[in-house]
Amino acid sequence: MQVTITAVGPDNKGLADPIVHYVSGAGANIYEIQMYDRDTEHLFAMLMRIEWPDEMGSVAKLRDHLQQIGNTRNLEVRVWARDEHQRLPRVAICTTYRTEPPLAVLRAIRDGRLKAEAAVMIGNRNACHSVAEQFEVPWLNIADSKGVPDYSKMESLIDEHEIDYVILARYMRVLPADICWKFAGGRIINLHHGLLPPFPGFRPYEDAFQHHMLCYGSTVHFIVPELDAGNQIIHQGSFNVPPGTPLEDIKRQGESDHEPNCLVEGLRRVIDREVELHFHRIVKTNH
Template identity: 75%
Template sequence: MQVTITAVGPDNRGLADPIVHYVTGVGANIFEIQMYDRDSEHLFAMMLRMDWPTEQESIAVLRKHLDVIGKLKSLTIRVWARDEHNRLPRLAICTTYRNEIPLALLRNIRDGRLKAEAAVMIGNRDSCRNVAEQFDVPWRSIGDNKGEPDNDKFVNVLDEFEVDYIILARYMRILPPRLCWEFAGGRIINLHHGLLPSFPGFRPYHDAYSHHMLTYGATAHFIVPELDAGNQIINQTAFTVLPGTPLADVIRQGETDNEPTCLVEAVRRVVDREVELHFHRVISTAK
C-alpha cells in the first residue's frame, strides 16, 4: 500500500535516520524521499513516499512506532495512506470571500461527478458559511476579525475531520511552510486565478490586462513550499475576450465560470487517481 510520511520539527542532526531505518527494516520499498533544512527558520522537514507491506505490519502499528520516534526527536510525524480506509476521499474546502468555487465543488459532489466527501469547510472569513449550511457541511472559522488565520487551529480542524485533501478554493492566504510540509506529497490543491507561470501573484487579472492580453485563465496546482511553482500544474483552463472588453467583465467571466470549472476538473483528476505528485512534478497515473 502506498503510504506518505511527513516529519517536521526543530532542526537537528540524525532526524531522518530512525524513520528510514525503521520502515526499511520492516520491508518498505521507498519510492521518494525529500528533505528540507531551512537554516533561517531552524526547521527540519521530510516527506517520504513508500510501498508499505501491510501484510507484515498494519498502518496503525506503523503510526504508533513513528509516534514514539516523533516524541524522542521532537518531530510532528504524520502517516497518510489513501487506501487505509474503505471510504471516499475526504476534502477540506478552504475559502475566503468568493462562493462560486465551493458551490461548484459541492454541487459536483452532490451529483456524483466528484467521487469525494466534503468533510468540512474552513474559512478565514465567514463569507461562505451559508454555502456550508446549504449543503449541510460542517463549517469552521479560523480567522480573526481581520481575516488573519490561526494556522494551529487550521491543522487541528484538518486532523479532527481526518482530511485527505486540502482544497484551497480561492483561499486568499498563503499557507505557512510548516503546514505545507506537514501535508506534503500531493495533498494540497490550490486554485490560482491566473495562467501560470506567466501571471503569478495576487492580481493576475490586472497584470494580464495591463499587458493587453485577450486570453485569461486559471491554474489548479499542487502546493509545494515554493509559491506558484510551475511543475505542479494539474489543470489549466482559459477563455478569450474581445478587444476592448472592460477589466470588470474579464474578472466576472473568470470568477463565475472559468475558475470553478478549472478547480472541479483538477480535483476530479486527483480523486479519480489520474494524477499524482512525484518528486514535485505532476505525473499521469491513468491506465
C-alpha cells in the same frame, strides 16, 4: 500500499535516521525521500513516499510506531495512505470571499461528479458560511476579526476530520511553510485565478489586462513548499475575450464560470487518481 510520511520539527542532527531505518528494516520500498532544512526558521522537514508491505501490519500500526519515534525526536510525524480506509476521500474546502468555487465543488460532490466527501469548510472570512449551511457541511472560521488565520486550528481540523485533500478554493492567504510540509506529497490543492507561470500573485486579472492580453484563465496546482507552481500544475483552462473588453467583464466571466469549472476538473483528476505528485512533478498514474 502506497504511504506518504511527513516529519516536521525543530532542526537538529540525526532526525531522519530512525524513521528511514525503521521503514527500510520492515522491508518497505522507498520510492521518494526529500529532506529540507530552513535555516532562517530552524525547521527540519522530511517527506517519504513508500510501498508498505501488507504482511508488516496495518498503516495504523506503522503510524503508531513512527509517531513514537517522532515523540523522542520532537518531530510531528504524519502517515497518510489514500487506500487506508474503504471510503470516499475526505476533503476540507478552505475559502475567503468568493462563493463560486466552493459552491461548484459541493454541487459536483452532490451530483456524483466528484467522488469525495466534504468533511469540513474552513474560512478566514465568513463570506462562504451560507454555502456550508446550504450543503450541511461543518463550518469553522479560524481567523481573527482582521482575517488573520490561526494555522494551528487549521492543522488540528485537518487531523481531526481525517482529511485526505485540502482544497484552497480561492483561499486568499499564503500557507506557512510548516503547514505545507506537514501535509506535503500532493495533499494540498490550490485554485489560482490566473494562468501560471506568467501571472502569479494576487492580481492576475489586472496584470494580464495591463499586458493587453486577450486570453485569460485559471490554474489548479499542488502546493509545494518553497517552489513556484510549474511542474505541479494539475489542470489549466483559458478563455478568450474580444479586444476592448472591460476588465470588470473579464473578471466577471472568469470568477463566475471559468474558475469554478477549472477547479472541479482539477479535483476530479486528483480524486479519480489520474495524476499524483512525485518529486514535485505531476505524473500520470496507473490506477
